Amino acid sequence: MRIHWPRRVFAQVLTAQLTLTTGVMVLATGLFLAPLSSQLDDQAMRRALSIAQTTAADPGIARELVATEPDAHGPVQADAERIRRATGALYVVVMDTRGVRWSHTNPAEIGRHVSTDPSLTLAGKEVRQIDTGTLGRSARAKVPLRDGRDRIVGAVSVGIAYDSVRGRLLGTIPTVLRYAGAALAAGVLAAVALSRRLRRRTHGVAFADISALLDEREAMLHGIREGVVAFDRQGRIRLVNDEAGRLLGLGAGAAGRALDDVLPPGRTTDVLAGRVAGDDLLAVCGGRVLIANRVPTRDGGAVVTLRDRTELELLGRELDGTQGLLDALRAQDHEHANQLHTLRGLLELGRYGKAVEFVTEVTSAHRASAEQIAERVHDPLLSALLVGKAAIAAERGVSLRVSSASLLPDAVVDPRDLVTVLGNLIDNALDATAERRGDDPFVEVELRAEGATAVLRVSDSGPGVPPDRRERIFAEGWSTKAPPGAAGAPGGSPARGRGIGLALVRRLAERYGGMARVTARAGGGAVFTVVLPEALAVPDGASDGGGALPSAGAEPRWRECHEERRPTVIGEPR
Numbered sequence: 001m002r003i004h005w006p007r008r009v010f011a012q013v014l015t016a017q018l019t020l021t022t023g024v025m026v027l028a029t030g031l032f033l034a035p036l037s038s039q040l041d042d043q044a045m046r047r048a049l050s051i052a053q054t055t056a057a058d059p060g061i062a063r064e065l066v067a068t069e070p071d072a073h074g075p076v077q078a079d080a081e082r083i084r085r086a087t088g089a090l091y092v093v094v095m096d097t098r099g100v101r102w103s104h105t106n107p108a109e110i111g112r113h114v115s116t117d118p119s120l121t122l123a124g125k126e127v128r129q130i131d132t133g134t135l136g137r138s139a140r141a142k143v144p145l146r147d148g149r150d151r152i153v154g155a156v157s158v159g160i161a162y163d164s165v166r167g168r169l170l171g172t173i174p175t176v177l178r179y180a181g182a183a184l185a186a187g188v189l190a191a192v193a194l195s196r197r198l199r200r201r202t203h204g205v206a207f208a209d210i211s212a213l214l215d216e217r218e219a220m221l222h223g224i225r226e227g228v229v230a231f232d233r234q235g236r237i238r239l240v241n242d243e244a245g246r247l248l249g250l251g252a253g254a255a256g257r258a259l260d261d262v263l264p265p266g267r268t269t270d271v272l273a274g275r276v277a278g279d280d281l282l283a284v285c286g287g288r289v290l291i292a293n294r295v296p297t298r299d300g301g302a303v304v305t306l307r308d309r310t311e312l313e314l315l316g317r318e319l320d321g322t323q324g325l326l327d328a329l330r331a332q333d334h335e336h337a338n339q340l341h342t343l344r345g346l347l348e349l350g351r352y353g354k355a356v357e358f359v360t361e362v363t364s365a366h367r368a369s370a371e372q373i374a375e376r377v378h379d380p381l382l383s384a385l386l387v388g389k390a391a392i393a394a395e396r397g398v399s400l401r402v403s404s405a406s407l408l409p410d411a412v413v414d415p416r417d418l419v420t421v422l423g424n425l426i427d428n429a430l431d432a433t434a435e436r437r438g439d440d441p442f443v444e445v446e447l448r449a450e451g452a453t454a455v456l457r458v459s460d461s462g463p464g465v466p467p468d469r470r471e472r473i474f475a476e477g478w479s480t481k482a483p484p485g486a487a488g489a490p491g492g493s494p495a496r497g498r499g500i501g502l503a504l505v506r507r508l509a510e511r512y513g514g515m516a517r518v519t520a521r522a523g524g525g526a527v528f529t530v531v532l533p534e535a536l537a538v539p540d541g542a543s544d545g546g547g548a549l550p551s552a553g554a555e556p557r558w559r560e561c562h563e564e565r566r567p568t569v570i571g572e573p574r
Helices: 009-056 059-067 075-087 162-202 207-223 242-248 267-273 310-348 352-376 380-395 415-435 501-511
Strands: 091-096 127-133 136-146 152-161 227-231 237-240 281-285 288-296 302-308 399-402 442-450 453-460 515-520 526-532 568-571
Touching (some): 009 075, 009 127, 009 162, 059 136, 227 242, 237 242, 267 281, 310 352, 380 415, 415 442
Antiparallel strands (some): 127 136, 288 302
């Protein structure tokens, strides 16, 4: 039968651990038992040597050896047997210089020559060995026997039964095996526990599947059009796919670093770090509108997905512009219908002169308003925006004014940026003013050029912005307006789908190196001021140094009060 290697990770690890643990225990047991036999032999020979030395140190035995004949009942035999029984030795043999035994465990051997060569011992050397004699194999030791004058008169040979040494060895093996078995069982239990934990962590996948999953993961993460950022439990970036790197401006070195080290403080960082809770959170990074969702992982980290909503937001704003244009056309259609009815009535009454005067007055008023805007705002996109917003404002019952201090040349570097800023500010002002109807509700626009710096100022007669909210209104996702179809968000709170316009205004201003802020208007309302340095192309020699931001101590011209100069009204409420 062919043995198949398991495919799943935990099974392979368990098999490898059991094999390794068993092999290690067998090897360790063998390494322990291999020298044990030699150690037991050495211990037996040392014991025999100690008994032999002790016996040879008895001066009575040397005297009796010299004074008597070999006899089974002699004093030497009696002393040797006494020592043998006391020490548990196999034998204690005393011999003379000829190698003749004077004592032996078997009395019949007394008077006979020893079975092994005693020459080395009789020459004064001590001998230890494992050898076979008349009593079988034994661990033996031989020492010379000296008289009182230190002359060698014989030798003492002591043997320890080798069966006892082997018995000790065999008796040790079960104990060793028990310890080895206990260690092996502990290793097996640890291997099983580890494999179960590994099975839970790997979800029972095979090694081949892990490789395929990693390849698929890499292809998916770097192929999808959504940004993915993964964090560990310490908040360090663990993974950034290509789209997330593009959206957030992160390089390849972002992995392994803390989020606060690679992104500046702000709402985007707070959303990614989980300091702002919720689903589909809005964030603005590098001029891009992002939708972020953060999902925690079981290891304490988190995965954040990012969707680029910039194009959708632009399409939405284009749709808003189209809707605004439709509103303006509807308002003009309503206005023209009223004017046509009036003209028809004059003609039916036969008051032809009055009819001509009425037509002349109407066309002159519209032409005058458009011409006045074009004289003060030379850029066609900005002037067209003001004309269109005037019609919308008139339809909503709000008067849209252009300050008499407005004067903006046509040398705008990127008119679309100014259209974005001015359109957002006017829309917010109209929303705020329309919500609070009072006497003569209005929105006033001022556009000025300070050298190469464009200054945009929009004020309204609405409820204004409390001081504690003047910074928060520029945060992504923060709005005082309720989403469509929902109740209001009193007090100002993040509203889904809103809170992007003013955030884009500030980001755009900061990209130019300028600023966006809101202050209170005298008499009630709010004043939004946006400064865009280098937004205008100033001809060489024409700049008076006004392209830079005014110093903190100076009173810039865009902060002067212009109430004394009468603004141009381009949209009267109906």
